[in-house]
Amino acid sequence: MSKEITNRAADYAQWYNDLVLKGQLADYSAVRGCMVIKPYGFALWEKMRDTLDQMFKDTGHENAYFPLFIPKSFLSREAAHVEGFAKECAVVTHYRLKNDPDGNGIIVDPEARLEEELIVRPTSETIIWNTYKTWIQSYRDLPLLINQWANVVRWEMRTRLFLRTTEFLWQEGHTAHANAEEAIAETLQMLDIYADFAENYMALPVIKGVKTASERFAGAVDTYCIEALMQDGKALQAGTSHFLGQNFAKAFDVKFSDKENKLDYVWATSWGVSTRLVGALVMAHSDDDGLILPPKIAPVQVVIIPIYKGSEQKEILDAKGKELTERLKKAGIRVKFDSNDNNRPGWKFAQYELKGVPVRIAMGLRDLENQTVEVARRDTKEKTSLPLEGLPERIEQLLLDIQQQMYQKALDYRQLHITAADHWDEFVRLLDEKGGFIAAHWDGTAETEEVIKDKTKATIRCIPLNNPQEDGVCILSGKPSRERVLFARAY
């Protein structure tokens, strides 16, 4: 594999594609808009998935699995939902193929037409709330705290590896509660879990906020989100948590009897993150030499590369390398010893740089004589010579340091890229020249939001939680406003 990664400054979009493809995360597929997640990319997603899954379970959620298909009529049941989701979907109309009587392979059997078409789930609120109707009768059945890991399909016109694909993998939590307060608390709890995961595992600083009405999930009363910033100054929505009120309970007639035996509709939340997070991770940290992965979710945290000439040296280094590998493994470090004889050390160095392995250990005979190894960090490229004695403890500390410093670096960048704008010209100039989040006053109307989007391609990413209140005038309309909101161009 050759590196040949496009320079970030030259072509950011191509740089991103190069990283994903050459970093062995994913590949294009024969199906329009769908990607293949390669083993290295899937191992990364597995680390993310398993970490989140444990966080969900620690807060009382259980996993379940609901059908891939949704009867078409279900989508129409919740009025706002159908507007937002029903349109660009994969539609199953037939259930059988047959041999072409003309001998040209196989054709769809026209006699096997479904009475009602099935939609490949774009999200599962409808099929799940149709099921909850039979599961919930009494307050004793609440709260119902369920999560599903699944594939979903949204027929996107323009797709990008991980960031926007026709099929993607995600988790969707769907919970049911006896009152609004509990449901809102759940919505915010899951938002906190997402922020905790993004910041402490992905090393990705995020802003927690609430969406404007126009950007809300179709069917939600409120949509909360975490917003991250990429290195090109564009924002990326990294997770959403919705307070659904009683909308889906009403659409699917899900009522419960409370302690006083009074019937009421159930209150709902839903929340999700997807393989899009892999794209965010790539764009937030990587450089022109390849991926830079945070140690906590890197599939391989440390790679050991022996430097030798001839089979005699190789034998000595193989033995030492295996010994060190075992010592690091015992300390709970995910380590790979690459003693493959087909490739030269320089090629391996470039290869693991490209794949973003946080720490590289190189060892040659001279190092061993001195009882040391050469340790290189992927993020800063710093190299140091460290004694073999006590190495696992030092590497453990180094991984923690890298994790912390990657976060700090991304946070510093983000903080430098939240800029206040008070005039329209300034607003436009900042978007074009600096990027990032622009904190500006807005008059609170969907019309103004729409005009700003049309003029600048910037959207309101969120109204931050605990947003400071401040009198001002709308950047576009000049009408009065009581708080700034965060605008950005976004993925």
Next chain:
Amino acid sequence: MSKEITNRAADYAQWYNDLVLKGQLADYSAVRGCMVIKPYGFALWEKMRDTLDQMFKDTGHENAYFPLFIPKSFLSREAAHVEGFAKECAVVTHYRLKNDPDGNGIIVDPEARLEEELIVRPTSETIIWNTYKTWIQSYRDLPLLINQWANVVRWEMRTRLFLRTTEFLWQEGHTAHANAEEAIAETLQMLDIYADFAENYMALPVIKGVKTASERFAGAVDTYCIEALMQDGKALQAGTSHFLGQNFAKAFDVKFSDKENKLDYVWATSWGVSTRLVGALVMAHSDDDGLILPPKIAPVQVVIIPIYKGSEQKEILDAKGKELTERLKKAGIRVKFDSNDNNRPGWKFAQYELKGVPVRIAMGLRDLENQTVEVARRDTKEKTSLPLEGLPERIEQLLLDIQQQMYQKALDYRQLHITAADHWDEFVRLLDEKGGFIAAHWDGTAETEEVIKDKTKATIRCIPLNNPQEDGVCILSGKPSRERVLFARAY
């Protein structure tokens, strides 16, 4: 929840459905032939999945993810494959819905017709081998050892919860090798892993064998399988491992250059097990009071139930119960303390019996005075009083004993139900009256196999590995035969 489980002897099929539904494993859904896997059923599947996943990784396999959709034309590429799989599939023909101009909800947009229809994967050989074409150039790229956990869809006419559903969850391994020997070794290695998992985790004895040509996977050179026996005397195919020869490599033009720079087609295997295993588990071990789960994969291994009157006693027992829970958790036991005040102990006893929790610990004040608890096994219903001191160690041993005895019981039943038959009348009588596997001579022709199937509904489950060679005559045709094969009626 009431127990009301149909008696096995009265109606085996209904007994099975009762267990799945009332044992909270799964539920019917609004989509024909698709089921909802409930949290308890999914937790069981997760234990099975995670155990298998580790076994795959320990033998060098990596996970990846390929698209849900397969272009229709791909299915025609491998001739035998299309015959076996292309027929009963979910077909996506459109990618958009729109509002009905007549105001009746939403309709499929006739203008959004796909140029080429997409099939929801019934299995992924075609899309994966189309991808491998770009991944494999040289012997250095081999072996390629990849597994995928995914949902697949086969449009079944008659469905049964877990055993045969339109959508199901499974894993499918797809490996590529430089020669036939390696590919065959891989096929057999995975068969061994499946047998190991079935016997040592599911407590389910299986027979390893090879399928006859008629029962082979569509596109395989050889299909190996593990066959289990259910309590009604019917067999169940619990996993398959296929040696695919060069069939898919030729269909998708996947060649590699060997060490001598000679081009050859790649050799392939594929292997899979599915959520069907959950059905096998239920049918192999359970009784008229509910599920009986083997400790190694039971989501909850031990339930602790306090027996008390009044809040004063409850308080004491809650404290003691939590203490014991922590002690058991520390020993690595999956334990649940059910101190819920809404339900009486008798109800809880029945409930956990129904759900198949291997061990129940009941504790009342008198027990505590004696420093003992009452320990009941789900499988044998034996109850004993055990001292609190050293309890975690005793429970650990008890769980091992239960696991072992469940396997032994199933093995004894299976051994009693392999019967040799030398005459046709005997063969038919055994099938009708005793069930199980019938070891009989067969002339090796597909015609005879077909006639036997038509007459008796029995199929050749497998030709066991290392089958003893013995001269005889075919049970139906009287033609010469050199070995017995195993017939059975099957799920």
